[in-house]
Amino acid sequence: MxxxxxxxxxxxxxxxxxxxxxxxxxxxxxxxxxxxxxxxxxxxxxxxxxxxxxxxxxxxxxxxxLSPDGAATATCFTESHVSGQLVVVGGMSVWSLCEHHMLPMNLQVAAGYVPVGEVVGLSKFGRIAQRHAGRLQVQERFTRQVADEIAGVIGSDDVAVAVCGTHLCMSMRGVRMESARTTSLHRGGRFGSDAVLSQQFVTFAAAQWNAA
Known part of the structure; x- marks a missing residue:
């Protein structure tokens, strides 16, 4: 019944x-x-x-x-002599909304990749971060979504994304910890297997946050 x-x-x-x-x-x-x-x-x-x-x-x-979903498109430039370099794009600050309380969170984003024969137009990284921030989110999912889309653009899993977030759901309600920060890190491909490369990325990302 x-x-x-x-x-x-x-x-x-x-x-x-x-x-x-x-x-x-x-x-x-x-x-x-x-x-x-x-x-x-x-x-x-x-x-x-x-x-x-x-x-x-x-x-x-x-x-x-609220941003509509869409496939990433990017301008790539042939630069064969840069293959193997570490490229880190930092200082990207985006606003999103915590899906648990619908309160704002500010996400400081740094993304790194290893070019193979060509480099990606730098503005694409900011656009990817903005698109995934423009919705109800959690920081952990946002970090992985940004990494996955960058990997799709460059055609490689050699991508790292670090995010340092300030969440008003922690600052304005509950424990009310105004200085609390949440850090999330995705390490794909070589960033997960090469400890030196991974540490270099983390160092560069931290330097970006400290400079902010």
Whole structure:
């Protein structure tokens, strides 16, 4: 026998709870309406001067922040004489949202790879980091997603990604540790088997964070 629950007049239908495909933009009108409801539940007056345009501003921000999925494309340049070098791109700072509390987290990203015959346009690394940050995330998954996409671009697993994150879910709530930092590290291919190469990358990544 199947149990059936009867929804009240204010209940949200199961159809409305189905996730929107990642490539779709959000319905800003609907989101603005939900933000208006939230303000009411928080005891605010959405019609007062300071809040009059807030629901639409919040909806527009979500629409801008949430990035659609897409395959990486990159400009590569033939540079045969650089094969075997360690290239580290650091100083990449992106904002994301913790999926557990929907609070911001700032992620400082450093990515390294070993070129084989050609180098990748440097801006691609920042674009990859921004795309995976523009969604509800956890730092550990973000680190692996960035590494996997870079590996796909260069056609090699010789990729390392280090991320140092500041999470407002730790600073503003719970333990309220304002100085807490979380570090995650992915070492693929040679970075996992070559201790010297791995240490060089970690040293360069740490230097980037210390300089920030």
């Amino acid at each position: 199947t149990n059936t629950a009867t929804a009240g007049p204010d209940a949200v239908s199961s159809t409305a709870l189905k996730p929107v495909p990642p490539a779709s933009r959000i319905n800003t009108t609907r989101v603005a309406g939900l933000i208006t409801q939230l303000l009411v539940e928080l005891g605010e007056d959405p019609a007062r001067e300071g809040l009059a345009g807030t629901p639409q501003r919040v909806a527009d921000w979500w629409n801008t922040f």
